[in-house]
Amino acid sequence: MDMIGLLGWIPLFPLLGFLILALAGERLSKSAIAWVGVGSVAVSALLAGLVGSEFLTGTLQPYHLALGTWIEIDELSIAFGFYLDALSVTMLFVVTGIGFLIHLYAAEFMASDPVLPPFAIPCRPRVPWELQRPLDRSETQRSSKNTELNANASAFDLGYARFFAYMNLFMAAMLVLVLSDNLLLLYLGWEGVGLGSYLLIGFWYENPHNGYAARKAFVMTRVGDTALLIGLLLLFRQLHSFDIQLLMLRATAHWPAGTLMPVAAAALLLGGALGKSAQLPLQTWLPDAMAGPTPVSALIHAATMVTAGVYLIARTHDVFLLAPPVQFAVATLGAMTLLMAGCSALVQTDIKRILAYSTISQIGYMFLALGVGAWSEAMFHLLTHAVFKALLFLAAGAVILCCHHEHSIFKMGGLRKSMPLAFWSFMIGSAALSALPFTSGFYSKHEILSAVYQVSPNLWAMGCLGALITGIYSFRPVFVVFFGVQSHLVTKSPGWRMNLPLLLLIVLTLFGGLLRLPLDSVFPLVFKVDRQPNLVSLITGAAPFFGVSIAGLFYLSGAFSAQRLAAYRLLNPLRNLFFSGWGIDALYDALFVQPFKALAKFNKHDVIDDLYTMTALIGQWLHLTVSASQTGRIRWYASSMALGAALILAIGRQS
């Protein structure tokens, strides 16, 4: 049977799920909501499995599914169509597979979730000196929220339905994004995931900080989206099509490498990718996006949406090949981002913020790979990263849930015995994150670094330093949370719907390195992987071990103490700098937010508004003036018709 034709149905089911939950969510029972929300994604995942396996066992020829045309006027043709090649199959597996596991996990995670957040999410420290005080969460606030909980029993299920409605909407948009055959449909999905992300970050909207975080994410990514929009309009204007494959062919045929057009187009596409993937200089929204529920962070802000930028660059790699300066910028920005985010991750205390910075850092590796032309290596790291980062987030979620929504790692401890599955999940996830051997992360990161070395040893050195830092920051939470003295009494343990995804993701994390998708059918083969052991691969392989050892010395054996380091006057400002994400938030605040606010305050009685008021007044005046001509008198009508005829005769004869 021809399974591949089912491709068009894959995004439809989450969309249907969204519609059902959005329209009838309040009338459904809680289990029905879970069935619809998780079931729709399960069907998509099943279909994706069927379609993907048929594609992979076939000839690997790209499959094109035309669904119809919306508008076709002159050369402007806006078509709906899906395109399946090894690249989109990779993304399809990531999105539906991990998406399904996270939905299943969320069905339990969100079941106990009241509409109101059970606690105030620790607010983002705006200024470094706030750090000296421990992040306290007011007890009174928590208890007052809990009493409200019972009063809100009816709103209880509504929040559950709303959550899955948003999640399904996000899934539908993400699938459209990765399957689209043209840039316009891709842009629709691109904006759709942005909307889903916004809605889910602000899911607990009663806390104004969450709303702030959601708006921040939306506005920051919008900066990139605007660049992307201009980029795709530029491509259309110059190459007269929206179809991606056609665009790539025409770009290669018409544009000489390194000229203005491909450089401009690639730079604009890169702008979009930087925003969505939280890379320098648009990375500041991602740590704040952790305000959303943990499954959201796992799905959107680790596994799928934030990697959309990587996908976009890989999808349009022909344009980037024509623009060497932009490609160099991709690599440099990636390397800088991975280092800066890695340093920030070193000093965070909130478990989710550690993971958020590590996500930024790992995507930095992918950009580094893209920048040196190691396309399939980047996509491979995307795949493995999606798996182990989802695992880490879900394990963190389990810990957070069982520790009564505690986020600070220093308030946890010794959970190794009471939460064995979470411990092993976190352990294996961190091993993969820091690229220890026998995990999937080892293979993908090693490939990236060896490819980078063949292009630029400097970038390779930055990558290796990053790998060292990764080793430290990924094992720091492991040692702090799961070893030492147990401080929290774990009262409840996760059920099968949370455990099963963890188990499956552990398996995938361990053996994901064997999942080699035939990406060479999409990308030009650039790098020969050098399997011979030499000094370079030795250093690459050893860096994470150093990192893990350092983390062990500090947080496990207690040979060194972070407190003692903090006591040095010189180091404390550095720590604060790292903690605040290199002060970029403050910089943007001073550069953009404050001037804008000042301008808004200065222009309180909007001058521009007067223009519109004036327009309205002029419109009214003109209306009254012309209305006077409609007298209702037939004498006037007839004579003005005669005058009109004379007028047009005069105009016709004159011109």
Add this chain to the structure above:
Amino acid sequence: MSMNPFFALAPFVVIAGTAVAVMLGIALKRNFGPAFAMAACGIIASLLTLRMPWRDSPIQAGLLIWLDDYALFYMALLLSAGLAVLGLCYDYFKDREGQHEELPLLLLTALLGALVLVGSSHFASFFIGLELLGISLFALIGYPLNQARSLEAALKYLILSGMSSAFLLMGMALIYAQCGELYFSGIGRYIAGQQDINVTVLSGTLLIVAGLAFKLSLAPFHWWTPDVYEGAPAPITAFIATVSKSAVFVLLLRYFISSGSYSYAPLLNVFSVIAGLSIVGGNLLALLQNNVKRLLAYSSIAHMGYLLVALIAGGSIVVETFAFYLPAYCMTTIGAFGVVSVLSTAQTEADDMACYRGLFWRRPWLAATFTLMLLSLAGIPLTVGFIGKFYILTGASGSRLWGLLLAVIIGSGLGLYYYLRIVVAMSMHGETTATVKPFGRDRASTAILAVLTLLVVWLGVYPSLLMNVIHSITYVIE
């Protein structure tokens, strides 16, 4: 192989025959339902017989009618619109005092006139069609004899229509005097043979334009529009706005292309002035209007201006633009007037803005339909009106008509204001002071409105449905 012209003329014959049959039926026994049913059957039969000439088109049917795909497409459109109006009339008139059996008869003759216009390739059929349509309309507008407003409207229409016919005939005479031809194609051959612009032919064409601009309610010949729209019964207003105007516009385009008038640059200048005046004037007049029927009248002036912009832009896209815009315009206009007609009582037309206050809370489906139609008229995406306006903008920007494009954009902005005023009124809370018809059993109107709503959304989301039909028709206008 040429077909027997009698068979080719079947759609006309069927309509004419039904008109006679309805007349004889009335003479025997007055009966409201059967008269409408017979007329409806006639229109459907005529639609079905369109298939006969379709296979062999283009056909010269008789001396005066030229049936090509272009004509057949619009005949189908006009017949469908006529059927919808007939359905609205049935519900509108069924509970009223008086004798309404002649109404379907007049609708049929008006429709026949419109069909002849669409298929005409000769001044004689042009004029016969126009007068057949115009005189039937005069009777239809004044049909509610006991209402002063209707009679006033009918008289205004009659007198001014007579004046426009005078322009028209004078123009035809001038052209005939110069070319000695009454066939459009013959005039085209004459114009193609001339080196310079012939002043007599130009003047004649300008007079014809003046006559047609009256029918299309283009400025500065638009004066009658609000008064007649207001005075005529709502379904008849829908008929004037759609069938009559579409047929005239179709004819104008055919005449313009067949006679090669595009080579007359002064004509395009005149059109530009007319289009600009219509767009700006129509929208400004509608701006603060509180009478919904008058508001729609002014908006129709603007819409005809938009379509004229497409005609000026010309090029390969103009025929396609017409073929999309006119059906879209007909759908939305009939839908909008359909809502007005459903709400009208025997005593008063539901034309005051107050009638619509809070309609969303009383009759949500009806209000939603009206909102959709208004949004489509305003050209909001995901409605069919957006695609239509998109065509206009594409054509205008393709031909670099920046001034007119600006007028279209300003007009659309103004338009959004007054369309949304109605929507806002409908969504306001509070009881209305005006009398409106309570929820009744208007089955025909409900069905028509449902179909139109579906079409407006469906073609707005998936316009290729209609575009494919348009593309499959070969446009060779001779």
